Amino acid sequence: MNDRFLRACRREPVDRTPVWFMRQAGRYMAEYRALRTKHTLLELCRTPELALEVTMQPLRAFAFDAAILFADILLPLAPMGASFEFAKGEGPVIHEPIRTRAQIDALRVIDPREDLAYVLEAVRLIRREIDGKTPLIGFAGGPFTLASYLVEGGRSSHFVLTKKLMYSDPESWHALCRTLSAVVLALLDAQIDAGAQAVQLFDSWVGQLSPDDYETFVAPHMRGILQPLMKRGVPVIHFGTGTATLLEAQRDAGGTVIGVDWRTPLDDAWRRLGDGVAVQGNMDPTLLLAPRDVLLKGAKRVLDKAANRNGHIFNLGHGILPETPVENVAAVVDFVHEASTR
């Protein structure tokens, strides 16, 4: 098997820096867009054979060193009792955003093996398909990020309602996060049981918080998920964006790999994080829309800052953009491999 990715997660020497991209399966690929003319996003997620197909698309097209399960961080919310849909061009819409403590208490701590069986079946199908070739990453959303969707009702720019709940009713906030954390931990545990060889926890929007608020309202819940997960013996990637002032606190909460976005130079990030973790990142996804020479210079800058140190996984600082030309993805993946050959 190509074990570059898993070796880098464990900070072992590798022949070349491994590379995969968040949202590597998605709208930037014609094969994906073709499937989406026949199926909604949720149908793709909820049909294991389709999730398998979409997961495989980027692996066929590019030399990625890891596969990531095709799914969505919001999938657990529906069986928990918070139904939602993806509205055209607007992203997710939660049908009844959380406004009361009663709604929080009514959320069900689901059993992913029953309520998200299709996710776990997709994991098994993908493992069977790619076993011996590429390792598979499972994932889930962090409690802050999931709670923000539940409370705001969708995407948000200022996270006003989420923070208002945190500040004005911390008991309810923590109750909500405890419920979400129990589900997230169970889901990631089940994905590992089903065959995921690494897991990533997406706390994508946590960079909205001050370090004090992160410590008070988020870190305990992240710790409660990450610490037990780390005992499972598979790499655990802890990811967020805009986290320049949270990196140490995130590391302390847990994770064998810390994801860093393009705002923090990789060498600075690693100096602050110390030797105990691997680091994933951190090219600006918008560089994939740049002319080839600018793109490859950007990739080179990331590699230079990582300096072939053991434990670097090349990735973007956030998900690949739908406008990305596929030939640029191919170019940067190949470039990273060539330029990082030991």
Place this chain on the structure above:
Amino acid sequence: MNDRFLRACRREPVDRTPVWFMRQAGRYMAEYRALRTKHTLLELCRTPELALEVTMQPLRAFAFDAAILFADILLPLAPMGASFEFAKGEGPVIHEPIRTRAQIDALRVIDPREDLAYVLEAVRLIRREIDGKTPLIGFAGGPFTLASYLVEGGRSSHFVLTKKLMYSDPESWHALCRTLSAVVLALLDAQIDAGAQAVQLFDSWVGQLSPDDYETFVAPHMRGILQPLMKRGVPVIHFGTGTATLLEAQRDAGGTVIGVDWRTPLDDAWRRLGDGVAVQGNMDPTLLLAPRDVLLKGAKRVLDKAANRNGHIFNLGHGILPETPVENVAAVVDFVHEASTR
């Protein structure tokens, strides 16, 4: 005159920490909403008597230590040739977003004394009204932030088109920023001539960039505005959000006061910025929606980190939110004054 604000900008001792809030004139006040039933936002900006009235509203209601001109960073764009409007609930909409070099070359380097005479008349009216009482801050938007509106056509989450222009046609990007910078510098110069006793440069969205990109695509233009301004002898506040990894580069570009948002603890920020600048910030605006005790604890945390050091101006990390209860504004302004009494 209450000169606490100006003294703090110059890092001189003060009796109490000065406080003002970005967007202190605005929708959270009933007096403002009442005016808005009769006038559009642009009418308020373009009618000096109305801009005066709106500027004065928060000074009558709260013990703020500075007034800030009521205006909008986008005002220069219309006479430059890029017309826009404020669409309901969506923010600004640029009628013909910049897509070509020809559009950039067609932008007019306006003379603010002619083309934005109403802004300067508002400055003069406000100065006359509050002279001897409260100092007046003028302002403008930074070239990156203005360019992002011109290129994206409005607000943006990923700044894809803006970055794409930077990466794929740096010559045109720099041409655009040079034109914007010339206008911004002339506008701030004219505001100072008209009586503004300090100016703030809002580079609000620059935190979207990596430090490398900031250095290449933004810093030279900010320097070109800030360095001449600093010779005018009035305090120059250099503000952005999400700038945790840009602070040193922003300081080097210029400004006698650096604005910091809530993501960077004020003591860390100041340690990195050094003794040569004053610091403005940095409470999370959402805390103004919290219960009183949580709000005041949040304000106390900011004051504790500033530790009554000369050169702290208490402010939010970004503009006050429209949902803010006015009584909380009163409470925090009074609290800052009391708790910081030397």
